[in-house]
Amino acid sequence: MKVLVAVKRVIDYNVKVRVKADNTGVETANVKMSMNPFDEIAIEEAIRLKEAGTAEEIVAVSMGPQQCQETIRTALAMGADRGVLVKTDDELQPLAVAKLMKAVVDEEQPGLIILGKQAIDDDSNQTGQMLAALLGWPQATFASKVEIAGDKAKVTREVDGGLETIEINMPCIVTTDLRLNEPRYASLPNIMKAKKKPIDEKSPEDMGVDTAPRLTTIKVEEPPKREAGVIVEDVAQLVDKLRNEAGVI
Amino acid sequence: MPADYHGGESPFDFDHRYQGPAYTDDHHAWRATLRAFVDQEIMPHVDEWDEAGGFPRGLYKKAADVGLLGVGYPEEYGGTPVDDPFFLLVTAEEMARCSAGGINASLLVHNIGLPPVMAVGSDELKQRIAPQVLSGDKIHALAITEPSGGSDVANLKTRAVLDGDHYVVNGSKMFITGGMRADYYSVAVRTGGDGNAGISLLLIERDREGFTRTELKKQGWWASDTAALYFDDVRVPVENLIGEENKGFAGIMKNFNNERLWMSASANALARVCLEDALAWARDRQTFGQRLADHQVIRHKFAEMARKINATQAYLEQCAQRVAEGERPVADLSMLKVQSTLTMEFCAREAMQILGGAGYMRGCRVERIYREVRVMAIGGGSEEIMRDLVARQMGI
Numbered sequence: 001m002k003v004l005v006a007v008k009r010v011i012d013y014n015v016k017v018r019v020k021a022d023n024t025g026v027e028t029a030n031v032k033m034s035m036n037p038f039d040e041i042a043i044e045e046a047i048r049l050k051e052a053g054t055a056e057e058i059v060a061v062s063m064g065p066q067q068c069q070e071t072i073r074t075a076l077a078m079g080a081d082r083g084v085l086v087k088t089d090d091e092l093q094p095l096a097v098a099k100l101m102k103a104v105v106d107e108e109q110p111g112l113i114i115l116g117k118q119a120i121d122d123d124s125n126q127t128g129q130m131l132a133a134l135l136g137w138p139q140a141t142f143a144s145k146v147e148i149a150g151d152k153a154k155v156t157r158e159v160d161g162g163l164e165t166i167e168i169n170m171p172c173i174v175t176t177d178l179r180l181n182e183p184r185y186a187s188l189p190n191i192m193k194a195k196k197k198p199i200d201e202k203s204p205e206d207m208g209v210d211t212a213p214r215l216t217t218i219k220v221e222e223p224p225k226r227e228a229g230v231i232v233e234d235v236a237q238l239v240d241k242l243r244n245e246a247g248v249i
Numbered sequence: 250m251p252a253d254y255h256g257g258e259s260p261f262d263f264d265h266r267y268q269g270p271a272y273t274d275d276h277h278a279w280r281a282t283l284r285a286f287v288d289q290e291i292m293p294h295v296d297e298w299d300e301a302g303g304f305p306r307g308l309y310k311k312a313a314d315v316g317l318l319g320v321g322y323p324e325e326y327g328g329t330p331v332d333d334p335f336f337l338l339v340t341a342e343e344m345a346r347c348s349a350g351g352i353n354a355s356l357l358v359h360n361i362g363l364p365p366v367m368a369v370g371s372d373e374l375k376q377r378i379a380p381q382v383l384s385g386d387k388i389h390a391l392a393i394t395e396p397s398g399g400s401d402v403a404n405l406k407t408r409a410v411l412d413g414d415h416y417v418v419n420g421s422k423m424f425i426t427g428g429m430r431a432d433y434y435s436v437a438v439r440t441g442g443d444g445n446a447g448i449s450l451l452l453i454e455r456d457r458e459g460f461t462r463t464e465l466k467k468q469g470w471w472a473s474d475t476a477a478l479y480f481d482d483v484r485v486p487v488e489n490l491i492g493e494e495n496k497g498f499a500g501i502m503k504n505f506n507n508e509r510l511w512m513s514a515s516a517n518a519l520a521r522v523c524l525e526d527a528l529a530w531a532r533d534r535q536t537f538g539q540r541l542a543d544h545q546v547i548r549h550k551f552a553e554m555a556r557k558i559n560a561t562q563a564y565l566e567q568c569a570q571r572v573a574e575g576e577r578p579v580a581d582l583s584m585l586k587v588q589s590t591l592t593m594e595f596c597a598r599e600a601m602q603i604l605g606g607a608g609y610m611r612g613c614r615v616e617r618i619y620r621e622v623r624v625m626a627i628g629g630g631s632e633e634i635m636r637d638l639v640a641r642q643m644g645i
Contacts, residue, residue, distance in 0.1 A: 034281070070274065077278060185286055188316025188329045191278045 001111035003046040003055045005080065006101060007039040007062045009071040010121040023219050026121075035071045038116025040078070040183040041176040045146060046114055047079040048181065054148050055112070057081050061104055063097055065089050069199060076194035077186035083199035084108075088211065090204075096211035098130035103207040105135060110171065112153070117142050117175040128175035138168035141175040266521075266562070271570060275331075276339050279316075283343035286315050291347045296612045298472045299349050304356070306430070312356055313385030317344075322367065326379035334569040337507065338514045345518035348614040350621045351473030353515070355388075358427035361508060362389035365435050365450050365500040369492030374452065378433055390431035392422040392478055393501060402437065402501055403445045407480060409438035414487050416440070416451060418480040428476025429464050431455060436480075437497055445498040450491035459483040469621035505630065509582045510568065512629045513589035517561045519618050519625070520593045523600035524554045526615050530604050541603070550599045557592045564588055580642035583635040590626040597622050 011017060011026070012034040018027045035043075049055040060075035062068040063086040072083035086100050105113065118125035132139035140146075140155035144163065147154040148170070157164045158177045186194075204211045232238045242249045268277075290311055298304040312318050313327075320340055322328025344353045359382045366378055366389075381387040395405050407420025418438055425434075434453045441447030453460060459481040467475055492500050528551060531542035541547055568585050571578045597619045601608040608615045626632050 070278075073274065073278065074281075077282075185282045185315045186278060187282070187314065188279055188320060188331070189324075190316075191275055191282065192329060192331070194278075195275070 001049075001055050002057045002059065002108060003049060004059050004061060004101075004105060004108055004110040004113045005039070005042045005046050005075065006097075006113070006115040006127070007043065007060050007071050007075050008036040008116070008119045008121075009033050009062060009064055009068045010036045010119050013037055013120060019220050019222050023221060025217065025220050033067065033070075035074050036116050036119045036121075037183075038118060038120070038176050038178070039075075041178070041180050042114040042116050042174075043075050043078050043080060044181045044183040045143075045174075045176060046112075047184070049112075049146075049148065050079070059084060059108060059110070061086070061101065063088065063092055063100055072199055073194055074186055076197045076199075077191045078184060079190065080197075082197055085199055085201045086204060086207070087201055088204050090211055091213055092211055093213050093215055094124045094126035095130055095214060096204075096209070097127045098134055099209045100204060100207060100211065101127070101131050102134045103209055104202075105131075112148070112171060113137075113173045115173070115175050117177055128173055132173045135173075137171055137173055139173040139175070140166055140168055142177040143174050144177050144179045146174055146180070266559075269566065271335050271566065271573070272339075276335055279336065280339050280343055282315060283317070283340065284346075286311075286317070287343060287347050291349075291352060295347050295349050295352070295472075298352060299617060300471070300611070302471050303474055304352055304472055308352075308356060309385035309388065311385070313383060318357070318359065318385055319383045322363075322379065322383055326367075326375065327383040328379075334507075334510060334572045335566075337511055338565065338569055341511050341514035342518040342521075345515045346522060348519065348522050348618055349470075349472050350515070350519075350624065351470035354470055355427045355430070355473040358391070358431070359383075359389040360511070361391040361504055362427070362431070362433065362435050364504050364507070365391075365491050365497075366452065368503055369450075369496075369500045370452075371488070373488065374491065378452065382433070387432040388427055388430050389433040389435070390425055390427040391504070392425045392428070392434045392436040394423050394425070396421055396423045396477075402448070402498065404443075405437055405439060405448065407436070407438050409440050409449065409451060409485070411440070411487070412484075415484040416487065416490075418451065418453065418483040418485055420480050422478040422480075424465065425462075425476050425478055426473055428462055428478055429474035434478070435491060436478075437501060441495040447495055448497040448501070449494050450497040450500055451485050452489040452491055453480075453483065453485050454489075457483045457485060467624070469617065469624050506572070506577055506579065506582055508629045509586045509635075510565075510572065512625060513561075513565055513568075513582075513585045516586075516589035516593040516625045517558060517565060519621070520554070520558050520561070520589075520596035523593075523596040523615050523618055524551070524558060526613070527551070527554075527600035527603040527608075530607065547603055550603060554596045554599055557595055561585075561588050561592045580639045583630070583638045583642075586630065587632045587635045587639075590622070590632060593618070593625055594622045 012032040015031055020027050046058045050058055058080040059082055060072050060080040061084045062072050069085055072085055076083060084104055115128040128141060142158045143155045144158050145156035151170045152167050153170055153172050154167050316329050319328035320336055321331055323330050363382055366374055382389045393402060397406060398404055409416040409418045432455050436451050436453050438449055438451050439447050440449040460483045461479045462476040465475045465477060531547055532540060534541040564585055568581050600615045601619055604615055
């Protein structure tokens with residue numbers, strides 16, 4: 001079985017994100033970028049399936065500017081076999097990504113697609129679901145456990161209030177939640193080996209996909225600053241503050 | 250390097266500093282792996298391990314799995330043969346960020362123990378030792394220094410006398426990093442007459458009869474198991490001879506250049522940690538109605554720290570470049586080590602002054618680094634020995 005994994009290049013989770021001065025978005029110049037953490041989990045899951053003999057080949061797909069190649073290299077250094085870069089400097093919204101992914105799927109014919117449940121930059125949580133709709137494939141989102149047996153996948157999902165286990169037909173789409181696994185480090189020997197693994201480059205034009213944004217961003221603002229707390233002396237003062245300052249009682 | 254690789258808060262911190270053309274994507278990828286490894290596997294436990302005076306043995310295995318133990322060793326023994334001192338620089342810098350030199354000293358002690366075996370040891374010895382060490386299953390220490398002298402290798406007194414197909418070893422060794430837990434020791438012994446020409450290297454296993462050890466308490470490097478070793482009629486088979494008899498001195502000296510580059514990169518990285526932590530504090534701390542960082546006396550401290558760190562970094566990379574080109578710039582590597590440890594000493598002092606009481610408390614990285622200044626300035630060749638070497642190289 002071939003497994004396709006989507007990997008997105010996002011601002012590193014350690015970076016303190018700043019809004020651009022003109023409120024059109026967040027500052028990405030001179031900011032450290034890394035693989036979306038949920039996508040690391042997706043790659044790890046694919047590698048485990050390969051180690052278990054369930055998967056034979058792992059293809060890491062990324063979309064965006066040339067630098068997304070580094071994100072693919074990270075996936076290759078973790079253990080993916082080859083990469084596909086859909087190169088564009090245009091803004092890509094979830095629907096465009098899903099359409100491009102579908103074009104890649106049509107060509108690659110994977111038995112399983114694993115995506116992060118969302119990217120930590122825009123937190124859309126849409127691409128996996130849209131891709132499932134476009135392909136007409138079953139989907140299991142927010143996965144915390146994946147078991148594949150023959151043409152069925154048994155997936156445990158993290159839902160409000162607990163865990164839900166479903167069985168779906170293959171080929172299918174899985175999106176990863178935080179507790180699915182703990183991704184491995186890209187070890188030094190694998191970093192060196194990853195250089196020799198191929199990355200195929202494509203463009204949305206070659207693939208005949210219209211990536212024009214359907215949504216317009218009006219304004220991006222910093223969340224309001226949290227003010228320092230105060231220590232109240234007694235209950236009476238607390239009640240007074242809740243009533244007269246906070247206005248909650 | 251991609252234009253947008255950098256991150257971080259300041260042009261002087263790890264992410265934001267200038268990294269020239271010698272650093273490739275491989276170096277950046279390795280840096281990212283080590284950053285995550287240190288942040289996840291070491292940082293959460295670093296204070297606890299330092300206070301406890303040790304770390305779990307399982308960390309060796311984790312370090313092996315990520316490729317850390319194998320940096321620069323041949324693939325056939327389980328290493329990754331990156332023949333490039335910039336990998337050494339990246340590794341030293343990122344490992345230094347945990348700011349507990351004792352963890353690094355013991356975790357990576359094989360980088361001083363194993364090289365003599367790799368350089369001059371027999372194939373049989375390499376195959377017997379190296380794979381187990383690089384896989385993290387066995388620990389390999391180096392034992393040169395004796396109670397009577399350290400850098401004065403030519404005068405060492407531990408003696409090995411041939412008796413049939415065994416050497417009989419008598420003597421003691423001092424300040425041996427990893428000495429309590431090591432499984433293998435590369436031990437310098439006297440097999441011949443006085444001076445350099447009478448020294449050999451023997452591989453001695455920990456369970457040989459008559460070989461004992463005691464733990465030593467130290468100012469810093471608490472997480473490292475430093476020991477005194479005692480050899481009392483220890484019988485070691487001749488096949489454990491590393492290289493040729495009476496030719497051990499060259500094997501020992503070969504080690505020192507890499508060790509100096511490593512210690513210099515570590516010391517400057519520790520200076521950078523001091524700057525980073527003091528800067529974060531000074532930006533946040535309010536005194537006399539303004540940020541601590543707004544006081545001129547504090548601002549100048551930062552400028553001085555940054556100036557020294559950047560100058561040292563430039564020298565470090567110049568030396569690394571020369572090593573990469575096949576040179577062995579002994580005088581410059583010696584000067585570099587002095588430059589780096591003086592920079593670390595200065596930055597530890599200044600950062601501590603800026604942090605004030607908070608910096609004096611255990612659990613603060615600067616407090617620990619302050620306690621580890623001397624081991625960096627003395628270990629691997631003291632500043633005085635380094636300067637003497639420089640003067641000799643200058644032909645004074």
